[in-house]
Amino acid sequence: MQSRRKLRFRLLLSFTLFGFGLSALFALASVDIRTRVEDQLIDSSLMDEAQFANAQAHEHPAGGGAPSRLLTGQTLSDRTLYKAPLAWQNLDNGVHDIYEQDADDGRRRHYKLAVFRHDGVISFIRFDVSRDDLGRRQLVTAVSGAVFVFTLLSLVIGLWLSRKVLKPLSQLARRLREFRKVGKAEPLATGFADDEVGELAQALDDYNERMTALVERDREFNSDVSHELRTPLAVIASTTELLQGSPDLTDKISERLKRIERASRQATELIEALLLLSRTERRGPTRGETTDVAKVSMDVIESQRPQLRDKPVRIHLDVHEPLSINVPPSVLAVALTNLIGNAIKYTLEGEVRVVIGNQRIEVIDTGPGIKAEDAERLFQRGVRGEGAGGSGAGLGLAIVRRLCNLYSWDVSIRPRSDANGAVASLVFA
Structure with a gap:
């Protein structure tokens, strides 16, 4: 307007x-x-x-x-x-x-x-x-x-002409707003003359068709990915469960099967979170079941323990008060997996503490820490922290930021003020 x-x-x-x-x-x-x-x-x-x-x-x-x-x-x-x-x-x-x-x-x-x-x-x-x-x-x-x-007459004529000339544009804008309310787009060009406004309406119709086709392809892709990836993961999970019930398993093999089970569950949660992220970015976030933050945190910690092998690092969970949030567990699990996994990856010795309370989770490590000016940049796609070794494309924290934006959470990383290391905070709305 x-x-x-x-x-x-x-x-x-x-x-x-x-x-x-x-x-x-x-x-x-x-x-x-x-x-x-x-x-x-x-x-x-x-x-x-x-x-x-x-x-x-x-x-x-x-x-x-x-x-x-x-x-x-x-x-x-x-x-x-x-x-x-x-x-x-x-x-x-x-x-x-x-x-x-x-x-x-x-x-x-x-x-x-x-x-x-x-x-x-x-x-x-x-x-x-x-x-x-x-x-x-x-x-x-x-x-x-x-x-x-004559100037006054020009003003009056100009006012009349401006209303007349802009009337088709006002009608076009009103129809677009109506489409947004009803959620269904109808052809625009049929309601306008064959002039510049009609040409603009036709261009909007063409753009709408391309966007509709793109969204439809995206929806079909998500559906296919959901089906094609969940099926083999379900097979892996069920097979692992059956193998763990075998009476002749050695401790070493049993430990490996548990690792496979945890990796399978983590992959399933990641797929669910990414698919949910894709859907909610188009239609807005949908609330899931009530999730116990402490329980999900403990599951994530257990899934990350294999990274602690051969490292003098302790990890423990401090729950100051019970905390539950109304989101799917997979969303919280993906966010915590990235925050806790990064803390374990960069901490060579010392401890990693996960503190729950006051409507937030804080992951505190004793690693090399970060520079205050680089904290926000770590949430950009493709950006990895200094000294990051091993594989990784620098997408984990970017995914966490997208999930937090959808659910109005606040995520941040800052250097510790009392010792070496960093503090990753996840504040719930």
Whole structure:
């Protein structure tokens, strides 16, 4: 809505400025043309009068006088030129603009003076153009009023046109919002004319078809992955369970079967979490069963114990208060597996403590620690901590961040302030 108002404002402003500029240009041109034509007519008439007075002076030396009330003048000879005002005496032939004080009211007035010299006779014809200046000011006032009126008219027309032009865009936006409410997209182009808005609607329809096909392929892929991966994992789990029931198993083989069972369960949880992540990012998170955080934490710790083999590292769980959250257990298991697994991986000796309480889980290790400025960067895809050995693509913490964003959790890693190591915190909403 705000963008549409901005577009309407730009259209309105453009149309109003165009109307103002065009009318102002026309007014200036009118005043300029009127002034130029009037000056040419006055200059031409005054020169004709001066030549006529000069000719009359040659034919009737005793004559002279003012031709009219607006025209005053005199005809002098070279000997009597001193009678003319001093400012007139050295003027060449032609029409000149002069300013003199009026003898009656003392006001400074604007005159045009035509000077014509011929055979020792000089004719001066003066025309009072002050009245013409008054008419010119009245014309400027009139055209200024016309510019204001035309600008106001442009504003009104621009407002009407902007509403008319943007009406199809408003309808298109309203239909898109309605589609979002009902959750079903219908073709847009059928409701609009074959113009630019119709072309935009057609482009949106094409984009919607591509996105629908992409989502459908993604849904089918998730369904196929879910089926194809869960089946062999279920076979592995059931076979391991049967083998563990055999009476002739040695301790070594039994331990290996337990590792296979834990890895199978961990892979199943990871698949469920990733599939859930894919679905919920499209449709929003769905709450699962109530999950005991301490129980899931203990299961994750047990699944990670094989990493502690041949390492002088102790791991234990501190439960300060019972904590349950309403999410699928697989989601919490994947998040804790990455946080606890990273702590074990980077801790060469010492301990890893998992502390539950105050609506949070903290994984505290005695590893080399991290730099405070690198803490946030570790949650980016493909970024691994310094000294990370072995396999891994740096995706674990990125997956944890995505899960936390879906369920409004807060996950962070910071260096320990009391000793070497790092603290990974998972705060539940």
